Amino acid sequence: MNSFDNSTLNKESLRIEAERVCVDYNGTVALYDASLNLKGGCICGLVGMNGAGKSTFFKALMGFVRPSTGTIRINGLEVARAQREQAVAYVPQNEEVDCSFPVSVWDVVMMGRYGSMNMLRIPRQSDRKAVWHALERVELLDLRNRPIGSLSGGQRKRAFLARAIAQRASVLLLDEPFSGVDVRTEKLMAELFLQFRHEGRTILISTHDLSHVRDFCDLVVLINKTVLAYGETSKVFTPENLTMTFGGMPPNLLSGPTPSEGFNG
Amino acid sequence: MNEFFISFQPASLLFDPLSHEFMRRALLVSALVGGVCGLLSCYMTLKGWALMGDAVSHSVMPGVVVAYALGLPFSIGAFVFGVGSVALIGFVKQKSRIKEDTVIGLVFTGFFALGLVLVSKIKSNIDLMHILFGSPLGISIEDIHQTLIISAIVVAVLLIFRRDLMLYCFDPTHARSIGINTGLLHYMLLSVLSLAAVAGLQTVGIILVVAMLITPGATAYLLTDRFDRMTIIAVTSSALASLVGVYVSYWSDIETGGSIVLVQTIFFLLAFLFAPRYGILKYQFSNPIR
Numbered sequence: 001m002n003s004f005d006n007s008t009l010n011k012e013s014l015r016i017e018a019e020r021v022c023v024d025y026n027g028t029v030a031l032y033d034a035s036l037n038l039k040g041g042c043i044c045g046l047v048g049m050n051g052a053g054k055s056t057f058f059k060a061l062m063g064f065v066r067p068s069t070g071t072i073r074i075n076g077l078e079v080a081r082a083q084r085e086q087a088v089a090y091v092p093q094n095e096e097v098d099c100s101f102p103v104s105v106w107d108v109v110m111m112g113r114y115g116s117m118n119m120l121r122i123p124r125q126s127d128r129k130a131v132w133h134a135l136e137r138v139e140l141l142d143l144r145n146r147p148i149g150s151l152s153g154g155q156r157k158r159a160f161l162a163r164a165i166a167q168r169a170s171v172l173l174l175d176e177p178f179s180g181v182d183v184r185t186e187k188l189m190a191e192l193f194l195q196f197r198h199e200g201r202t203i204l205i206s207t208h209d210l211s212h213v214r215d216f217c218d219l220v221v222l223i224n225k226t227v228l229a230y231g232e233t234s235k236v237f238t239p240e241n242l243t244m245t246f247g248g249m250p251p252n253l254l255s256g257p258t259p260s261e262g263f264n265g
Numbered sequence: 266m267n268e269f270f271i272s273f274q275p276a277s278l279l280f281d282p283l284s285h286e287f288m289r290r291a292l293l294v295s296a297l298v299g300g301v302c303g304l305l306s307c308y309m310t311l312k313g314w315a316l317m318g319d320a321v322s323h324s325v326m327p328g329v330v331v332a333y334a335l336g337l338p339f340s341i342g343a344f345v346f347g348v349g350s351v352a353l354i355g356f357v358k359q360k361s362r363i364k365e366d367t368v369i370g371l372v373f374t375g376f377f378a379l380g381l382v383l384v385s386k387i388k389s390n391i392d393l394m395h396i397l398f399g400s401p402l403g404i405s406i407e408d409i410h411q412t413l414i415i416s417a418i419v420v421a422v423l424l425i426f427r428r429d430l431m432l433y434c435f436d437p438t439h440a441r442s443i444g445i446n447t448g449l450l451h452y453m454l455l456s457v458l459s460l461a462a463v464a465g466l467q468t469v470g471i472i473l474v475v476a477m478l479i480t481p482g483a484t485a486y487l488l489t490d491r492f493d494r495m496t497i498i499a500v501t502s503s504a505l506a507s508l509v510g511v512y513v514s515y516w517s518d519i520e521t522g523g524s525i526v527l528v529q530t531i532f533f534l535l536a537f538l539f540a541p542r543y544g545i546l547k548y549q550f551s552n553p554i555r
Contacts, residue, residue, distance in 0.1 A: 062442045083444035090442045101311060101435045102490045111432055115443035121428035147490035167443065 009200030011041035014076065015171050016061065016202060021070035023056050030056040034070075034227045038219070040170065040200040043193050045213035045233070048223035049246055054206045057223065058173050061204075062088055074171055082171075086115045089169030091160045093176050099149040105159050106144040109134055112166035134165035137195075139188060154185030161192065172196065172203045178212045190216055210242070282515050291401040294412055295468045295507035295525060299477065301416045303503025304423055305461045306482030307496050308454060312434040316366060317351070318478040320373035321455070322462040322471055324350030326380025329396060329466070334387045340411055340463045347459025348452070350376050377471075399470035399522040401511065408467055415464045419457050430454060431492055468507065469522035476526040477503065484533045487540040502532050 016038040023031040031053040038044055048054050059065045060072055063079035074082035082088055089112070112134070113127040123131075135141045138158035143151065148159060157177065164172050178186060193216060196203055207213060213220055213233065220237060221230040222245040229236050229244075282288040309318050325343035332342025350372055358368045384393050395403070404412075423430070432440045433450045441447050458478070465474035481503035485495040510525030538544050 062438075064438075064441060080444070083442060086443060088442055090438060092436070092438060096438070097436055098311075102486065102492050102495050103431075103435060104491065107492070111436070111439060112443075114428065114432060114440075115445070120425065149490075163439070 009040055009170055011039060011200045013040055014038070015040050015074065016204070017071075017073040017076075018057075018061070019071050021057075021060055021067045021072060023053075023060055023065050023067050025065075029225065031060070032226050034223070036221060036227055036230060038202050038204070040202055041197050042219055043197055043203045043205070043217050044219040044221060045217035046204055046206040046221050046223060047208065047210065047213055047245060049208065052224045052245075053226075054223060055175070058090070058175065058204075058206060061171075061173060062090060084115070086167050087169055088171045088173065089164035089167045091157070091164050091172065091174040091177060094153050094156050094180060096175075097156075097160075099151075099156065101148065103148055104145050105135070105140055105148055105151065106131060108148050108159050109144075109162045109166050112163035115167065130166045130168070131162075134162040137165055137192065138162040152182065154181040157181050158185055158188065161189065170201050172201060174203065174205045176207055176209070177205060178207065178209055210237075213237070278516065279512075282512065287402050287404075288511070288515060290404050290406075290409060291511050291521070292508055294404055294409055295401050295511050295521075296504045297416050298412060298464045298468045299481075299507030299525070300500045300504040301419050302461050302465050302474075302477035303481035303499040303501075304496055305419065305457060306478050306480065306503070307485065307492070307499050308423075308430055308434055308482075309458070309478050310482035310486055311431075312454070314454075314458075315475070315479050316369050317455075318458060318462070319475040320350060320354065320369045321347045321458050322465070322474040322478070323373040324376035325459060325462050325466065326377050326396065326471055327383050328380075329463075330380055330383040330387060330391060333391055334383075338411055340415055340460070343463040343466070344456070344459050346376060347462055348456055351455045351459075395470070396466065397470050397472055398520065399466065399468045399473070401468040401521050402514075404467060412464050412467055415460050419460050419464070422453060422457050426450065426453065427496075469525055473522050473526045476529060480526070480529040480533050481506070484529075484536045487533075487536040487543045490542075503529065506532055 014037055016036060018034060018036040021031060021034045022029070034053070034057060046054050046057065056065065060067055061074070061079070063083055072079055075085070075087050077085065077087070079088075109131045110123060110127065113123065113130060114121050117123065117127065132141070135144055138161050140155060140158055140162060143155065148156065151159060177189060181189070193203055197218075205213070205217065214237060217233050219231065220233045222228040222236060222241055224245055229241050283292075309315060325347045328342035328344070328346030329339045330342075331346075332339040335342075354365075354368050354372045357363065357372065358365050361368075363371075381393075384391060384396075392400075394400075429440070429445055429450055430453075432445070433447055433454075437447050440450070461478065462471075462474050465477045469477055481499040482495070484502055485498035488498055489495050506529040507525050510528040511521060513519065513528065514521040514524035536544065538546055541547065
């Protein structure tokens with residue numbers, strides 16, 4: 001039985017439920033009153049300026065910061081529980097990882113399986129199969145024995161994507177996935193995202209690159225310390241909304257008719 | 266060259282010292298401690314904790330003295346102060362605007378100074394020079410037992426959690442996101458570091474123990490791109506350097522701790538020059554244009 005296809009993932013069930021989440025760091029508010037519901041099988045762009053709270057939101061979804069108020073549930077579970085069930089995978093920016101570390105591409109992808117292994121993390125046949133399969137999907141099988149540091153930026157990105165695939169996470173969080181990647185990688189990632197959506201996974205892409213959001217994302221969340229608007233990309237991506245997101249207008253000036261039923265408030 | 270070896274008789278060079286009980290002990294303990302510290306050094310260098318190793322090894326000093334005064338095994342005192350110093354570093358860093366390297370320097374020198382003062386004040390037969398520079402040639406049987414126990418604990422922890430610790434050093438964000446308790450791993454690594462510092466204190470002393478916790482890892486890092494191979498190379502080179510160091514110290518009547526660390530440094534220099542992929546000579550020849 002190959003559970004890899006995740007064909008059992010239910011697209012109608014809620015993957016991410018964030019309800020009125022506030023996060024503050026020692027009194028400095030990073031995020032307030034942020035609400036978001038995402039179902040399975042969607043690609044959602046998280047758009048905002050630097051310091052708008054994108055990474056704080058990611059951290060809250062991964063359980064790295066505890067919301068001072070509000071709740072977050074992943075697959076209907078508390079975040080810590082969802083983590084243990086390997087539900088959330090984070091694909092880092094290339095600069096976040098120490099690529100002089102003495103590990104091969106295979107080793108990195110195998111790290112996606114650690115959470116499902118026993119305490120000694122000894123790979124079973126099924127783990128090796130999952131890694132092989134994940135490397136195949138990102139077209140890195142030939143380079144599996146190469147040290148991670150010898151890869152190009154795009155290849156490295158694919159290696160970390162393969163790790164998320166091997167983890168079989170149902171929620172993927174990607175931080176600026178398109179920055180510094182080659183055309184081949186970009187095309188491959190676009191294809192993979194569509195496959196993930198088909199498989200019922202939820203993909204949340206944090207970015208300030210609007211053209212990619214327009215091309216790839218079904219849904220978009222505009223964020224500036226709170227969720228300004230969210231909904232279908234075509235409806236939310238209006239000039240007014242984008243001015244609001246990037247123009248630095250205080251969010252409390254937002255009132256009146258809004259294009260999306262998902263508007264927060 | 267031949268005459269040199271014949272006149273000194275390599276066999277007796279190697280086996281004569283083994284007829285002495287103190288040399289057998291010194292070789293055993295040094296190789297053991299070298300291997301254990303070598304294993305740990307892989308994590309220290311990859312995590313970027315060289316300065317932390319220095320801090321912990323210096324901070325165990327007052328612990329040794331206090332434990333001695335209370336009649337406890339000094340590994341316990343050293344452990345408490347080693348972990349305590351790290352907790353204090355974390356606390357001061359969090360509660361003040363001072364940068365981390367400053368806090369580390371501040372805390373460990375403070376602890377070290379406290380140790381020096383305590384040694385001079387508490388009436389004991391602790392030999393300051395033994396703590397500072399080690400004395401593997403004069404190691405007692407109780408110390409050997411203690412070193413064996415410490416080494417067993419350190420090796421067990423590092424082997425059982427070797428994958429988790431590697432992941433923690435490489436990508437702590439991923440480790441956390443798959444539900445691994447990275448806070449626990451952090452303190453586990455620090456505790457093991459404190460224990461290894463105590464073990465290393467026996468052979469090379471407080472001042473030089475940081476070399477045992479860094480140099481083998483750095484040497485191995487230049488020689489391979491695989492973590493598992495790196496640990497094997499580090500352990501082997503470190504244990505070998507300790508053995509060679511003790512022999513050299515015996516035959517040329519030089520200070521043992523210094524001798525061990527010097528041999529390790531020579532190993533590093535060899536790797537630095539001749540490592541197949543990362544040695545500087547390789548760079549020289551592979552880039553003739555530059």
